[in-house]
Amino acid sequence: MRPLVLPFLFVISITVTTSSHPHPLDPLSAAEITAVRAAVLSSPLVPARPLHFHYVGLDEPDKSEIISYAYGTTTSSSVLPRRAFVIARAGGESHELLVDITDKTSPSVISHAIHHGPGFPRITAEDEVAAMALPHTYPPFADSVRRRGLNLKYPPFIESLRRRGLNISDVGCGVISRGWFGSGEPSYGGARVAKMQCFIYVVGETPNFYARPLEGITFVVDLDRVAIIGYKDRVVEPVPKADGTDYRSDKVGPPFTGPVAAPGVVVQPEGRGLHIDGHLVRWANWEFHLGFDMRSATVISLASVFDADAGIRRRVLYRGFVSEIFVPYMDPEEEWYFRTFMDAGENGLGVSASSLQHGTDCPANAVYFDGYYADTDGKPVMAPDVICLFERYAGDIAWRHTENAITEVRPDVTLVVRTVVTDGNYDYILDWEFKTSGSIKCVVSLTGILEMKATSYTNVDQIKEDVHGTLLAENTIGVYHDHFITYHLDLDIDGTKNSFIKNTMVSVRNTGNPATGGAATARRSYWTVHREVVETEAEGQVNLNDAPADLLFVNPSKRTHVGNLVGYRLVPAVATATSLLADDDFPQRRASYTKKQVWVTPYNKSEKWASGLYTEEGTGDDNLAAWSKRNRRIKDEDIVLWYTVGLHHLPYQEDFPVMPAVSGGFELRPANFFERNPLIRTKPPGHGYSNCSCSIRSE
């Protein structure tokens, strides 16, 4: 669900100074985005107008070139070409363009293609603004609103609004992607089509319009033509009163009756331990490149860790980013069945990234990065403070032991890279956490506002049938749904060619025979490890809930001193739900990869988006599961791990009106990567700090 009013966009001037030699993975600068726009608009290859930019992003050099650049013994002084990939809509078609911007003063389109398959590029903010204006001049909708305004079933609230001058402008409608439902639904001649649904939205009242749905009304709109092509007012339900749903601090108090903890600030007496050079970040034993993309938001590249025992920097992760967030709702009803969102592909996580609030979204010791992307007109937009980095002092312990009254402890300090994607009602806090132990932890915390359905029920005692959700407040149902957050993780453990190993724990009966691992003791059973080096993609799909296993990514050409293959292992945290939709259901066909948390594919530059390049109204023919049907070899190859964090969300009243964060995630943990715990030779904290103090800065 997208916001009804767009966030304020910072359209900046194009005179941004950038280094003449950016890192080849640096995201497009404002100047580069401007150059891309100029090249596309002056190209004879796409003469149709209007031309709308739906995606503009870096088309990075081949991986081998990047690897040479980053890790080559002789760093080439020649600059790799800079190129952008563009998807634009013009003349009712989706155009793919590669633009060379190595010389920003003479950018040129170097290739052009038209997409002929199913699906469309993301719905833009400008698509939404245009569509949102349509209902206000649509007579049947005025009738629907009037019909509700006079309905005696819920006079108090609507009447009070009417007396204060409620009119159709107090109702806002938001664009909702329509998903794909095969031949059971009209194709509208192949037009780019979305739905719209509406909310009471009184200026100056709660921004939480999600709590006041105008249930029962659905628009169908042609996004390219900006026209209503369908309208249904199916059923009238009361508009929830939405008492107490305004969460703004100037509305909930004073008095502020909620619990308050004492204020606390992290102080770094010797300053930050963080070193930033353009988009390269160095911290403790880690080094990585920090990028940003319209579709995926934050991109971590070239993450490597320094091995002090070996005296060398070692490769871990070539590329990591959130590839898709699939959010299907579980109500088959007319106004809800199609709500099967794919936030990255349909809207873009980068363009939905929130500007982080200093001191609350990120602690006082954070540093911030801006993001740049293109608007529909192709002009650069600066999104301020969309990424923060901070050293996390959570009171955790890295390792400890007490023996003979001697205690050694090393506290755990980590580096967090945070982005918050607010795609309409939901806020996804996406953390990459780098640990000195060599681990990379990904944590996604969900907060924001539930999608709510209006109902006539005011008490659960009245409910006899399945209402597909929880009664959160009078006339308000929080609808059951899932969240599947899929990460693209191109691991390069000590090099490009890796293998995937499934170490499954299996129960064994003690045979008493040493030849089979048994022994002549009274012990009857134990578990051991069945080791499977995975050969092909089909064997690489894993449902973690099937059997206990350690999943390893190893470099088959590199061993530790005692002969173990060097590797990293995937440690899932909470949130290992898989999709419960039927395989033949349309949303499931689009997100068919959500029945396994783990997929492993051979690296392919074009396989970035788990839901396919053209996700919007896409059919799943270009998704992760579709690619994997080729069942390519993944043993001793350049392989990519796709991991899906999954949560079934059965709403509770505490999730109303804004949800307390709930988290899921996973960890990539060194597994025979180091010869031993890399933190053994870490100096213990050498100084205590006393007389710590702060002065109050009023805000």
Add this chain to the structure above:
Amino acid sequence: MRPLVLPFLFVISITVTTSSHPHPLDPLSAAEITAVRAAVLSSPLVPARPLHFHYVGLDEPDKSEIISYAYGTTTSSSVLPRRAFVIARAGGESHELLVDITDKTSPSVISHAIHHGPGFPRITAEDEVAAMALPHTYPPFADSVRRRGLNLKYPPFIESLRRRGLNISDVGCGVISRGWFGSGEPSYGGARVAKMQCFIYVVGETPNFYARPLEGITFVVDLDRVAIIGYKDRVVEPVPKADGTDYRSDKVGPPFTGPVAAPGVVVQPEGRGLHIDGHLVRWANWEFHLGFDMRSATVISLASVFDADAGIRRRVLYRGFVSEIFVPYMDPEEEWYFRTFMDAGENGLGVSASSLQHGTDCPANAVYFDGYYADTDGKPVMAPDVICLFERYAGDIAWRHTENAITEVRPDVTLVVRTVVTDGNYDYILDWEFKTSGSIKCVVSLTGILEMKATSYTNVDQIKEDVHGTLLAENTIGVYHDHFITYHLDLDIDGTKNSFIKNTMVSVRNTGNPATGGAATARRSYWTVHREVVETEAEGQVNLNDAPADLLFVNPSKRTHVGNLVGYRLVPAVATATSLLADDDFPQRRASYTKKQVWVTPYNKSEKWASGLYTEEGTGDDNLAAWSKRNRRIKDEDIVLWYTVGLHHLPYQEDFPVMPAVSGGFELRPANFFERNPLIRTKPPGHGYSNCSCSIRSE
């Protein structure tokens, strides 16, 4: 595995000032322990000597009395009786005594019984010290050591020790509980029996003797008689060199080559938000009693949360503690098959609690509690700083939302109650985390040292059979094992009588028929919730890996405004492993409850210990699964949740020589407990703090 040398015990004088009116749940004070000892030693009921105290703890008043005391409208001024429960060994028998210490000047034994069933109370530190002296005067062991010292298979290390004067005093042997293996093993006439195994332990060298096992030798000792009753030198394996296994900071550097993060300190400009009155803790919206016990270590009682919307304090958790930690190893070999530790019952978590290091085990803003327990002679021992409490500023977000360029964020600050139990080689960091959202989170982080097995192998290429572990270094195997940490959680949601509800998510085919929850749309499937109010204990056993479900504990007599039953739900985090041992295997019979993570029982004052009261050499006849066989009713009763955090531990080289912490846990999260998110009316951070600084205090 217990330490070879005991931690320094602080035996304190008995003139500790205590309040004359302690809270009825306060742990026994030093003065009370002294009174208990006096009463027992002067009682004619147990004349046999020597008499050894194995357990001395509070025998709390009945729950109804505690509830009246804590929540009664008229707080009675009369003091509830103070009583202690004692298990002592004398005359080869286990004696149970109840001692009244209401008047500490004239304590009296009010009941006495002799335990006749299987099993024994915990092995005491004094048991271990006595047993550890035995091998040094045992000629066959001297032969074994000499035989190894001359063995040419591993000359460099042993030779170097020999030249430096290695003799039998450089070998230490530690007591290892022998488990229970039925009639397949000698009963030794019902004696209290343990095994011992040995390590090279050179004074002044590494404290990490675990890395230098003297493999192949097993003693059998009679703990009451303090006598060797069996000895086997089965096989000679090289003693691992154990290079680089000394983890002490003064040995690993300088230079300290490990990664270092910048120092950071949490500063609370307005002071701590924590209020401590004796053993009662108040913080933000939480209040609870903090206890300590020889067996369970930290005990949380009477946890209640203030509901600001309702204006009342509401009950959540009557009692929570770690009931047992079961750690079975997966090597059936002679020296390993019996290693199936039950740390709480066999050794005691409280007596194994480490003194927490200020600034590293807990951050600078922590406060500390001491613990008191009885030594074998019954005298009080003060264990300093065994619990710390600190407010955690981890940079997390409690809730947020961005809408129309308006962002509201509330940072998450929590209260952590931490204990570290070091039971020999392993360190368990046991955190209770209280959240202002109403959640209670339990996190257990495992660190410390692996149990290692000596082997002749120096490279994995040499290994052809199942060695039941990972080759971590030359001649060193980290043996496969599990950790099952079982929590006793007596939830009292808004009152004593609660019910347990399984909300299972089930796939449903869209029938198109509204009567069955379907709708005439193109959607083919969805999930809904099958709600099962559990009637009896048998139905209350849940394996979380079977089906996706929300598990709820509700008060069936209390509903929210819209009619939902008020409740809390169990949210498992990572670590939901269940035991893979065969049901008929002896260790599994003792820990038969570890095949399900979730058990629910009716409250019974005597059912505290999941492995039974007499765990040591116990048979499982008194464990959680045995009690539950009665299949009592648990609907609308006073019920207890037993939750087991489970981890299969397949060691990796990074776990050597000390393991980086790995975590598991769960959360008890309000579920229709509050009418809405209790943090909506929480004031946002009002001030920024600037010019934060600290002065360096050299240490």
